[in-house]
Amino acid sequence: MPELPEVETIVRGLDKRVTGDTIDSVWIGSRRQPLKSPAAEIASTLEGRKIVRVHRAGKHIVFDLEGAMSGRRKTRQAASLRRQAQWIVHLGMTGRMVVCEPAAETAKHTHLIARLASARELRFVDPRMFGKLSVHSSGFDPGGVEPLEVGEEQFRALFRGRKTPIKSALLNQKLLRGVGNIYADESLFRAGIRPRRRAASLTRDDLRRLYRSVREVLKEAIALGGSSISDYVDADGEEGFFQLQHRVYGREGEPCLVCRTAVKRAVLVGRSSHYCPQCQK
DNA sequence: ATACCGACCTGTCAGC
DNA sequence: TGCTGACAGGTCGGTA
Numbered sequence: 001m002p003e004l005p006e007v008e009t010i011v012r013g014l015d016k017r018v019t020g021d022t023i024d025s026v027w028i029g030s031r032r033q034p035l036k037s038p039a040a041e042i043a044s045t046l047e048g049r050k051i052v053r054v055h056r057a058g059k060h061i062v063f064d065l066e067g068a069m070s071g072r073r074k075t076r077q078a079a080s081l082r083r084q085a086q087w088i089v090h091l092g093m094t095g096r097m098v099v100c101e102p103a104a105e106t107a108k109h110t111h112l113i114a115r116l117a118s119a120r121e122l123r124f125v126d127p128r129m130f131g132k133l134s135v136h137s138s139g140f141d142p143g144g145v146e147p148l149e150v151g152e153e154q155f156r157a158l159f160r161g162r163k164t165p166i167k168s169a170l171l172n173q174k175l176l177r178g179v180g181n182i183y184a185d186e187s188l189f190r191a192g193i194r195p196r197r198r199a200a201s202l203t204r205d206d207l208r209r210l211y212r213s214v215r216e217v218l219k220e221a222i223a224l225g226g227s228s229i230s231d232y233v234d235a236d237g238e239e240g241f242f243q244l245q246h247r248v249y250g251r252e253g254e255p256c257l258v259c260r261t262a263v264k265r266a267v268l269v270g271r272s273s274h275y276c277p278q279c280q281k
Numbered sequence: 282a283t284a285c286c287g288a289c290c291t292g293t294c295a296g297c
Numbered sequence: 298t299g300c301t302g303a304c305a306g307g308t309c310g311g312t313a
Contacts, residue, residue, distance in 0.1 A: 002306060033290075059307080093307055094291080109291080128290045130307055164283065173308080180306055229306065230293080270286070272304085288309085295303090 002091045004147065004178030005221035006232055006240065007059050010097060013235030014061070014122075015054040017099050022050045022117040023065075029111045034126055036088075036134035045085050045135040046114060052084075058142045058177030061097065063087040086140050092130025097235055098123040144177030147214050155214075156207045159199040166202060167195035168269050170214075179214065182227055182249045185274045187213040189248045194280045195266070195273040220245065248274040 002010065023046045028039045035042065049065040056062065067084035089097065098107070102121050106113075112124040112133060124133065145154065158175045159166070169175060170184040179187070188195055190213035193206055202210070221227060226240030229250070233239055243250075247257050252265035252274060261278035 006306075090307085092290095093305065126290095127292065128305090128307095130290070132308090162282090168284085171307090182306065227306075232306070269284080271307095284313090286310105286312085288311100289307105291305105293304090295301105297300090 002095070002226070002232060003059060003180035003183050004056075004218055005183070005242065006226035006234075007056050007061060007091065007178070008222050009226045009234045009240060010091075011054050011056045011061055011235075014063075014097060014099070017235060018051050018116065018122055019053055020051065021120075023047060023114045023122075024117050025115045027113040027115075031111060031129060033129040034111045034124070034131050034133055036132045042087075042112075042133060042135050046087055049085065056178075057140065058144060058146070058173055059090060059180070060140070060142055061089040061091070062140060063089070084138050086136045086138055088132075088134045088136060088140055089124065090132040092126060092128060092132065094128045094231065095124065095126040095131030096231075096233065098125060098237075099235060142177055143174045144172075145175070147176050147178055147218060150176070152208065152211050155211045156204065159202060159207065162199035164199055165196045165268060166193060166199045166210075167273055169199045171269065171271070176214075178218070181271050181273075182229075182246070183214070183217050183221065185249045186217045186247060189275060189280060190217060192280050195268055195275055197281075248276060250274065 026043045026046050028043060051063055052066050053064040054061065063086060065085045065087060067082055099120055099122055107125045109127040110123050110125045114122040116122060159169055162169055167184050167188065170179050187210065191209040193210060221242040224240055224242040225234060225238065226232060227242040228239035229243055248263050251263045253262050256263055256276040256279055259278045261276055263274055264277050266273050
């Protein structure tokens with residue numbers, strides 16, 4: 001489901017709503033698929049922790065959890081034993097984070113409920129279970145560079161000498177993190193580059209346009225709260241509006257908005273790729 | 282290194 | 298109405 005702009009939107013909402021709150025207790029469902037760390041480890045890491053900040057690393061949601069207990073004096077041991085930690089949530093295709101009242105009906109496919117000191121709950125819901133929950137001691141690093149932070153030269157270097165299709169390279173989270181299928185297609189369209197072009201065959205000028213397109217698309221999408229295709233909503237339950245700005249994604253057979261040629265769809269790396277055969281070379 | 286495929290899951294929708 | 302197959306925002310691991 002969510003790529004960088006959707007995760008960024010969700011994270012901003014969560015940071016506003018749950019930062020400063022404390023996780024009193026945690027319920028974890030019986031399905032093992034969504035858990036990347038053992039359930040007991042997740043529970044023991046989260047329980048009793050204050051959320052200091054919610055931010056994003058690629059498509060991952062990162063909850064920074066306070067280290068040594070502050071405020072009320074717990075036993076000296078407990079305070080000294082607890083190092084700062086991070087709770088990492090990857091939403092996969094269909095994952096959602098829901099902030100709600102405890103009385104709210106539990107949605108089907110709810111895998112984790114964190115009960116907050118503010119008498120609200122933070123829930124992880126994921127029908128397809130491609131999402132992943134894990135905990136880290138600190139310094140979580142998914143690899144790759146942030147597209148909105150990388151400079152043009154470093155961006156160009158990511159693709160140097162790679163024979164893989166440029167679309168595959170854009171989707172490779174170890175290179176650039178956060179770009180998924182929608183934004184790869186939209187960026188390539190704006191840059192006038194076909195998805196199948198070998199990364200190494202791109203000229204300096206191609207890469208300059210691609211660099212600008214990727215950033216432009218991501219920024220515009222963030223400004224519109226992401227793309228809601230079927231079920232994506234942010235932390236406040238609001239839909240995004242960038243799907244209305246898609247120029248090729250999901251527009252197979254429809255006229256290109258620039259030249260009126262029918263938009264094509266081809267399968268690449270097992271994913272749908274949408275492009276204009278006229279505008280993209 | 283690369284590239285192609287299936288696997289991991291559930292839900293929805295089009296077509297018959 | 299119901300069945301079947303294709304498809305869906307993502308990643309991982311195996312194989313050539």
